[in-house]
Amino acid sequence: MRLIANYISLLRIFLAIMMLFVRPLSGPFFIIFVACQITDVLDGYAARKTHTTSKLGDNLDSIGDFIMILVLIIVLYPVIKLTIRIIIWVFIIAIIKIISMIVIFIKYKTFEMLHTYGNKFTGFILFAFIISLAFVQSNMIMYIVCTIASISASEELLINLFSSELQINRKSIIGVIKIERKNISSR
Template sequence: MIINPAANCISLLRIFLAIMMLFVKPLSGPFFIIFLACQITDVLDGYVARKTHTVSKLGDNLDSIGDFIMILVLIIVLYPVIKLTIRIIIWVFVIAMIKITSTAVVFIKYRTFEMLHTYGNKFTGFILFAFIISLAFVQSNMIMYIVCTIASISAIEELLINLFSSELQINRKSIFIK
């Protein structure tokens, strides 16, 4: 398989853009422009790699690193701005622990670091995107409860797939669809 420098450069651009969000005012115009660029590059890197038949382990890892950095930056930047209840903070921590456990299971079973590309994970990403865009208009704990519920279901599904699969299936669609 040929490594696609274009797709990997798009992934690296997303990592750079995510880090740039640390240096702009949260929920400002520049913040949302950078955030939208990050989301576009997140979709575009995989699309380019698939269309050019150059999907690679490096590209997959860059995408996962980009996802991790993006979430970490968003937590750092938005935590002081969003009024989170203790219940939501604990819930986000539990989701993070489930994701870390899932990653540890993959490493123990397959000696690699991977995150699954399930429909649940993709839907969680979309809901998180919509939530952050909604912050420009309204701040609601109800929206956070919805995001956390969807993220919890997705994280548990990924953990169960990793626990009970006999082989690593990074492109498995769901626990019900292989």
């Protein structure tokens, strides 16, 4: 029972990889995609409810997120008509996220991704976007997704640059500002 959250994360990784073997935007694709999203919510919930949160669980969740995004890019790129501007924008977002991971590695000697409200909202918007592909393909929706993802990735990078300690469950940059102000005033 104490490893249930980790098993759920591993299931999400397996399901994400399974999307490589089904036709994009087909019924099986959407079923697997929704199952991945459900397991993404359930792993954290199960870990908190069973008081079994762990570094391994956090890493499995982050790895699952990374694999999911990578698989979605691989399978959806050929079927979504992206403009050069959007492709460049997605590439810039990826660079910001990679720089953020490098900052964490340099400062804290670990691999982590933050669980901010911005990242959670970006995940929800990305989920809604992919579901919307069953009905309509619009570059306007991609601009909205990229805008939200840019803000979220930039916030995460700023948190990592200016935090004096790693807190993967930090909710926003506002928390960093409050803590750093408190640290400065206590010196």
